[in-house]
Amino acid sequence: MRSKSAENWQNYWRGAYAAGNKVANGTDLSAVSQFWHNFFVLAGKKLVDPASPLRVLDVASGGGAILKYAVDGLTPEYVSPFCMDISASAVKGVCERAIGTQGIVADAATWPLIPECMDVIVSQFGVEYAGLAAVSDMGLSVRPGGHLAMLLHYHDGAIHRECTANLQGIVGLERCRFIELSLAMFRDAFEVLRGGPREPYEASSKALIPAFRKLEDLMANLGMSVANGLLLQVYKDVDHIHTNLPKFDRDEVLAWLQSLHRELAEFAGRMGSMCDAAADRGAFEQLLKQIRENGFEILEAGALVSDQHDWPLAWKLVAGR
Numbered sequence: 255m256r257s258k259s260a261e262n263w264q265n266y267w268r269g270a271y272a273a274g275n276k277v278a279n280g281t282d283l284s285a286v287s288q289f290w291h292n293f294f295v296l297a298g299k300k301l302v303d304p305a306s307p308l309r310v311l312d313v314a315s316g317g318g319a320i321l322k323y324a325v326d327g328l329t330p331e332y333v334s335p336f337c338m339d340i341s342a343s344a345v346k347g348v349c350e351r352a353i354g355t356q357g358i359v360a361d362a363a364t365w366p367l368i369p370e371c372m373d374v375i376v377s378q379f380g381v382e383y384a385g386l387a388a389v390s391d392m393g394l395s396v397r398p399g400g401h402l403a404m405l406l407h408y409h410d411g412a413i414h415r416e417c418t419a420n421l422q423g424i425v426g427l428e429r430c431r432f433i434e435l436s437l438a439m440f441r442d443a444f445e446v447l448r449g450g451p452r453e454p455y456e457a458s459s460k461a462l463i464p465a466f467r468k469l470e471d472l473m474a475n476l477g478m479s480v481a482n483g484l485l486l487q488v489y490k491d492v493d494h495i496h497t498n499l500p501k502f503d504r505d506e507v508l509a510w511l512q513s514l515h516r517e518l519a520e521f522a523g524r525m526g527s528m529c530d531a532a533a534d535r536g537a538f539e540q541l542l543k544q545i546r547e548n549g550f551e552i553l554e555a556g557a558l559v560s561d562q563h564d565w566p567l568a569w570k571l572v573a574g575r
């Protein structure tokens with residue numbers, strides 16, 4: 255049976271491709287780009303063998319951002335790219351855009367590949383969703399002489415803090431029942447437009463006021479852009495529709511709010527799984543120990559920092575077998 259989290263990611267990637275979003279970029283941070291550039295251009299080049307393409311697997315590949323670094327950084331004909339993700343839509347999207355990529359739809363928690371079948375295995379904010387044991391398992395599929403490189407979520411780091419704030423924002427929105435109360439108010443308001451009674455509308459619009467105030471507090475405390483600006487957007491949209499009601503179609507408004515409700519629940523699920531996946535120092539050090547025991551030499555390990563953030567962005571890890 256698929257987990258709620260797997261379903262959540264599948265809905266996310268299906269929706270992202272359906273909306274035609276730009277999904278290949280991964281995390282748009284210069285320290286992150288620099289890490290992958292250094293790995294593929296500086297370290298990876300040494301591994302390239304013109305006689306047989308380098309098998310590079312991106313685990314929990316999402317939009318395939320890291321494979322793009324591999325293909326751009328190394329000569330494309332020397333790379334044989336593979337992507338793996340729990341979401342079939344994510345894998346399909348990468349294989350359709352990056353011709354020649356071989357896709358694997360799998361849960362990294364039950365590691366699906368045989369030992370020593372890849373030259374390079376990479377992951378960015380991905381494999382740890384399957385638990386840190388999966389990081390150690392995936393290392394076993396690197397051939398002797400090959401490399402493992404990854405960026406992992408950092409507990410209490412910049413991304414973790416942002417995800418925590420996003421989650422608080424969505425949970426706060428859920429708790430004050432802003433969407434349910436807006437739905438009730440709009441149902442009653444459209445009835446008034448059709449000549450129905452005013453009293454239910456007066457009661458439901460009054461009941462919505464504290465939820466508006468709660469949203470204002472949440473944005474004041476967590477920042478206006480919290481949850482990718484979703485709180486601010488829903489606040490403004492409900493207000494705008496309410497003020498201009500005759501211009502809107504009742505069924506479209508109600509359907510929009512209902513789908514927003516689902517979207518927010520899924521967003522909160524992704525934020526929660528990101529927070530749960532973040533490793534603290536103790537867990538990271540335990541992972542390094544396990545990777546050494548699997549026959550790797552640790553080439554680079556520690557916090558990935560950026561001068562644009564007060565807290566580390568990720569744990570970085572490069573190991574050679």
Ligand SMILES: C[S@@+](CC[C@H](N)C(=O)[O-])C[C@H]1O[C@@H](n2cnc3c(N)ncnc32)[C@H](O)[C@@H]1O
Nearest residue numbers: 263280314315316339340361362378380383384
């Ligand atoms: C935050 S996204 C990162 C995607 C990509 N690596 C990047 O940096 O842009 C996390 C990815 O992990 C995938 N994922 C989550 N749990 C997984 C699991 N148990 N096994 C494999 N993939 C998983 C999700 O579908 C999603 O594509």
